[in-house]
Amino acid sequence: MPDQVDIAAKLAEVRGRITAAAREAGRHPQDVALVAVSKTHPAAAIEAALAVGQSVFGENRVQEAQGKFPALKKAHPDLRLHLIGPLQTNKVTDALELFDVIETLDRPKLARALAKEAAKLGLAPDCYVQVNTGEESQKAGIAPGEADAFIAECRDLGLKVAGLMCIPPVEEAPALHFAFLREIAKRNDLAGLSMGMSGDYETAVQFGATLVRVGTGIFGARPAVT
Ligand SMILES: *Cc1c(COP(=O)(O)O)cnc(C)c1O
Numbered sequence: 001m002p003d004q005v006d007i008a009a010k011l012a013e014v015r016g017r018i019t020a021a022a023r024e025a026g027r028h029p030q031d032v033a034l035v036a037v038s039k040t041h042p043a044a045a046i047e048a049a050l051a052v053g054q055s056v057f058g059e060n061r062v063q064e065a066q067g068k069f070p071a072l073k074k075a076h077p078d079l080r081l082h083l084i085g086p087l088q089t090n091k092v093t094d095a096l097e098l099f100d101v102i103e104t105l106d107r108p109k110l111a112r113a114l115a116k117e118a119a120k121l122g123l124a125p126d127c128y129v130q131v132n133t134g135e136e137s138q139k140a141g142i143a144p145g146e147a148d149a150f151i152a153e154c155r156d157l158g159l160k161v162a163g164l165m166c167i168p169p170v171e172e173a174p175a176l177h178f179a180f181l182r183e184i185a186k187r188n189d190l191a192g193l194s195m196g197m198s199g200d201y202e203t204a205v206q207f208g209a210t211l212v213r214v215g216t217g218i219f220g221a222r223p224a225v226t
Contacts, residue, residue, distance in 0.1 A: 004048040010218050011036070011052055014201075018212065021205035032205055035082050035194075037215030040222040043068045049218065050076055058103070058213050060085025062095050069098060084165075084213055086140045089113040096123055103128040103165045103194050103211075106140045108153060115157035126162035128194050128211075129154065131184060133177040134169035141166065144184065151188045163192020163210065174200040178207035 019029040035058040038046050046057060046068065055078050059065035065081065073079050083099040086106070092113045095102065105111060105127045118124060129151055132141030142150045147164075154161050164185045168177035178195050185193055196204025198217035205212065216222065 004051065006220070007045060007048040007218060008052045010220075011049060011054055014214055014217050017202055018205060021202040025206045027205070027208075032209060033211050035084070035211055035213045036218050037084065037197075037213050038068075038219060039064065039085075039215065041219045043072060045219050046072055050079070054218075056080045056082065058082040058084040058215075059099075062087070062091045062098070065098055066094065073098075082211075082213075092117045093121070096121055096125065099125065101126045101128070101162075103213075104130045104140065105154060105159070105161075106130040106132075106142055108150065111150070111154045111157055111159060115154075115159050119158065124160050126192075127154065127159050128163050128165040128192060129161060130165045130167075131181055133166045133180050134172060136169055139167065139169075144180070147184050148188060151190070161190065163190045163194060164188075165194035165211075167197075168195075168200075175203050175207060178204050178209070182208045 018032050022029040022032050033056055035056050036049050036054050037058040039060045069081055080100045082101040082103050083095055084103045087095055087104055087110060089110055096117055102125055130141040131144055131147050132139050133144060151161055164181050166177055166181045168174040181195055192210050193208050194211040195209045196212040198214050201212040201214055
């Protein structure tokens with residue numbers, strides 16, 4: 001595990017590169033939020049990031065996050081946690097109780113469950129509709145051709161749709177996918193774009209990302225199976 005100094009240095013580097021990419025694209029660096037993806041990493045690593053001002057984190061599994069974040073959120077009330085992995089409908093209540101932002105709203109059944117439970121709990125988290133821009137059969141996300149109707153459906157259900165999220169196919173140029181996601185967002189009047197990971201977040205910023213999700217670039221490599 002990288003030590004505290006290491007995490008602080010890597011965070012500073014990522015922030016610097018986001019700032020430079022934003023300036024180069026004629027954007028305000030403060031319009032790009034960094035989501036530090038802490039999946040598989042222990043609470044100590046998250047504490048190290050918190051110590052140098054990082055307050056937004058991303059986790060892909062509800063159960064893993066439940067083991068780490070309740071205590072961290074108690075100690076750091078400004079901590080914001082994003083769910084960036086697939087959400088099963090039977091985990092919706094747990095997810096709503098822990099996560100501040102749901103980035104993986106990807107199907108009607110989940111939208112209905114989220115809307116119902118959020119109303120019951122009196123919560124209204126920001127949601128991002130995940131779009132399967134590469135139309136990969138093994139990947140989550142609504143098909144691009146169904147995105148407009150799905151976004152409308154989510155809004156009708158009362159969900160706060162803040163933007164769109166995508167994970168481009170590994171073997172393709174991410175820029176095409178980022179541009180495609182931006183187009184879908186634009187025609188649906190959505191300001192938020194969650195795109196870009198350790199390998200391509202500067203490109204994502206160039207294409208308008210408002211959230212970049214960086215794990216390895218901050219916390220180092222994860223165990224092979226995540
Ligand atoms: C793990 C993960 C990331 C971070 O990936 P890195 O390459 O480690 O930066 C970003 N987004 C999602 C959806 C992830 O699952």
